[in-house]
Amino acid sequence: MAEPELGRATIVYDDPEEGVVETVVENERIAYFDDHWLVKVDTDAEGNDVVRRIPRERVQYVERSVEEFKDKLDQIADEAQSRLPI
Numbered sequence: 563m564a565e566p567e568l569g570r571a572t573i574v575y576d577d578p579e580e581g582v583v584e585t586v587v588e589n590e591r592i593a594y595f596d597d598h599w600l601v602k603v604d605t606d607a608e609g610n611d612v613v614r615r616i617p618r619e620r621v622q623y624v625e626r627s628v629e630e631f632k633d634k635l636d637q638i639a640d641e642a643q644s645r646l647p648i
Contacts, residue, residue, distance in 0.1 A: 569588075569589050569626065569627035570586055570587065570588060570589060570626065570627075571586070571587055571588070571589050571591075571592045571624060571625065571626035571627075572584060572585070572586050572624070572625045572626070573585050573587070573592060573599055573601060573616070573621060573623075573624045574621070574622040574623050574624075575599070575616050575620045575621045575622060576620045576622070577620075582622070585601060585603075587601055587602065589626050589627065589634070590634065592624070592626070594618075594624075597617065597618050598615040598616060598617055598618065599615075599616040599618065599621055599624065600613050600614070600615055600616075601613065601614045601616065
């Protein structure tokens with residue numbers, strides 16, 4: 563089964579060293595959790611994801627295709643529910 567096209571997300575935030583930064587990533591590489599935006603920025607030598615945590619206070623805006631992203635979240639939630647003993 564082919565993976566659905568998730569689109570891109572743009573996050574604009576204030577970085578203490580770089581000033582205003584605009585980053586464009588695949589929708590699956592950005593999430594909001596615990597008052598921070600999490601953005602996958604790289605993969606380390608062991609194959610682990612390197613994630614930048616950006617406090618919500620520093621974010622100017624995030625723009626992305628919500629409906630496509632919502633479909634992916636629904637798919638993930640369905641898969642998780644099917645694996646959990648409920």
